[in-house]
Amino acid sequence: MGIIKTKGLVHDFIRRDEEDNVESITTALDHVDLDVKEGQFIAILGHNGSGKSTLAKHINALLSATEGTIWVDGMDVSEEENVIPVRKSAGMVFQNPDNQIIANIVEEDVAFGPENIGVPTEEIWERVEKSLGAVRMTKYRNHSPNKLSGGQKQRVAIAGVMAMEPKCIVFDEPTAMLDPNGRKDVLKAAHELNETKGVTVLLITHYMEEVVDADYVYVMENGKIIMDGTPREIFSRVEELKAHRLDVPQMTLLAHELRQAGLPIPQGILTREELIEAIMKVK
Amino acid sequence: MSIILDKVNYSYSEGTAYHVQALKDINLKIEDGEFIGIIGHTGSGKSTLIQHMNGLIKATSGGIYFNGQDIYDEDFSMKELRSRVGLVFQYPEHQLFETTIFDDVCFGPKNLGLDKKTVELRAFEALRNVGFPHELFYQPPFDLSGGQKRRVAIAGVLAMKPEVLILDEPTAGLDPAGRDEILGLISQMHKELGITIILVSHSMEDVAKYVDRIIVMNQGSVMYDGAPKDVFRQYKDLEAVGLAAPQVTYLMHELHAQGLPVDLDATTIEEAKRSILEVLK
Structure with missing residues (x-):
């Protein structure tokens, strides 16, 4: 079994009126089967309202399933006693950095997570040190988070999740509110965690360019x-x-358009380098 | 009709250790009917700049003239300015609050003191202009998708009949089709209603595709102001300040460096395609 596995996972949002009668039912997850192996970098695509964030919340035990089962690190999330261990195994980074930062000083914010799960004080500071280093934010450790840029705040949020040493991190549109540089830094941090620490990453995004380097994609x-x-x-x-x-x-789109216009460009071009090579061959 | 910014400076927390000069000597002239993109990294002064344009922030020094009138003049009506220069904030759907979509769009014109009939006509027209389906007019706005909510929020500003519409990252958080729809809508309002559009964006691809003029902000100053081609030709300088050119620009430069005489000014997929096909034929 992989680190995240779902079998026939269903989630219905049920709306009730004042008398508790069912007004409407929206099926946000409809029999989802997923199997993510440890250490993978997974991307999840889908338009607004397709169920991506609902799935993410199940992985973090923030929602409970209407039907079906989800296992995180082998633990059935629906079992009450597994909720806390599941949240230790699977961390989450949300879209808006301002909603995830709570302390007045960067390093205290990063320490908040491990402190909550009962890590001894000595070890907390070691973890803070390591996590801030991993997202390259060590030099801001004594700064106030509200003076940081969006990308920097988001990296502090990632460090906070890292400090709990989860096996897996779900990123729910972590770059939607960032400028191009902030986006690049956050993506780089996610890839580094995946490559150097072996953390399994699930990236939910609307930016197709961010998906190019993933191991596997679900739509x-x-x-x-x-x-x-x-x-x-x-x-x-x-x-x-x-x-x-x-x-x-963009490069895939341009390759596609050129192929449609009759140029012998192969399918599946993802990067600028690949497109340049293909075009130079045509010449 | 125009907006002129004359040596506008803005700083806050003056006299303290946190003193920040957010805008430095800004000189700009926005003409009637332009479609302008403002780019710049986080903290470069974009949002501060656009809030000056409809009087939400008052310049520390310098003057702003709307159709030749000094907006800081005592007789000048800020209320009127705000109805004529509409500002759509980031994530405007967070500001929806009425019980129905129609009521929400009525809120702006109602505040202008118009009679009920005019208010409703304007709301109706605005919702139609953003292509909102009629059967949903009297539904609560909270069950809509992100893209639909954003349409309602834009309609709310449109119902004030602005001559200038400023949008702060109107596509943030939307899926690709939602992004295309909102940008298509904005471009259509520009063409069909003749509204001047000022678009703040982090997407160089979107800016290249839609706008006629780009203003690049860096550390509170205007770094470049010109046609997209001219601005993106400076892609190396843009990178130095945390920005970039559209991906197509890089492709064209690299192809050119490898001996393929493609058009270096191409910034959109369409232009790149045309140029590559021409060279290879």
């Missing part, structure tokens, strides 16, 4: 997983993605 729609594969496999299906309100990286 969601109406609460179902409708496509899965490597980035190259997924982005070869340009028209299909567009029909699902998604997109492909």
